[in-house]
Amino acid sequence: MPSAEALLEAARAARERAYAPYSGFSVGAAVETQDxxxxxxxxxxxxxxxxxxxxxxxxxxxxxxxxxKAIRAIAIAGPDGVDTAPCxxxxxxxxxxxxxxxxxxxxxxxVVQTVLSTLLPYAFTADALRS
Ligand code: THU
Numbered sequence: 001m002p003s004a005e006a007l008l009e010a011a012r013a014a015r016e017r018a019y020a021p022y023s024g025f026s027v028g029a030a031v032e033t034q035d036x037x038x039x040x041x042x043x044x045x046x047x048x049x050x051x052x053x054x055x056x057x058x059x060x061x062x063x064x065x066x067x068x069k070a071i072r073a074i075a076i077a078g079p080d081g082v083d084t085a086p087c088x089x090x091x092x093x094x095x096x097x098x099x100x101x102x103x104x105x106x107x108x109x110x111v112v113q114t115v116l117s118t119l120l121p122y123a124f125t126a127d128a129l130r131s
Contacts, residue, residue: 011077014040029055034070095123
């Protein structure tokens, strides 16, 4: 299984493929799937700004489209020296796969390793729909 460090390295490589002509804020993400493979994504912006898609959701959507529904961890790499925690929308999107997912992201002072429930406590999940 890839380490959190290897996952972050894959996110850094994916960041190079970002399409961020409007914000100039390039982000890469990498998810580790159940079978140990790594699937990456980057942010993809649009002239209609609100349509822009974050790196995290690109990676997760790509993983599912490639046949991986079980996601074990995610790493996010933003520009150096900046806190790049996942946005609120991406936190909810990650929660769909595991409310306790390990999350690694680049930050001003280095790297933060946490779990999604710390970033998004009391996440709304499918459990609520079943009750
Ligand atoms: N962005 C991400 O891709 N992931 C994050 O965690 C934070 C923000 C993108 C969205 C937009 O393209 C740019 O960064 C600036 O907000």
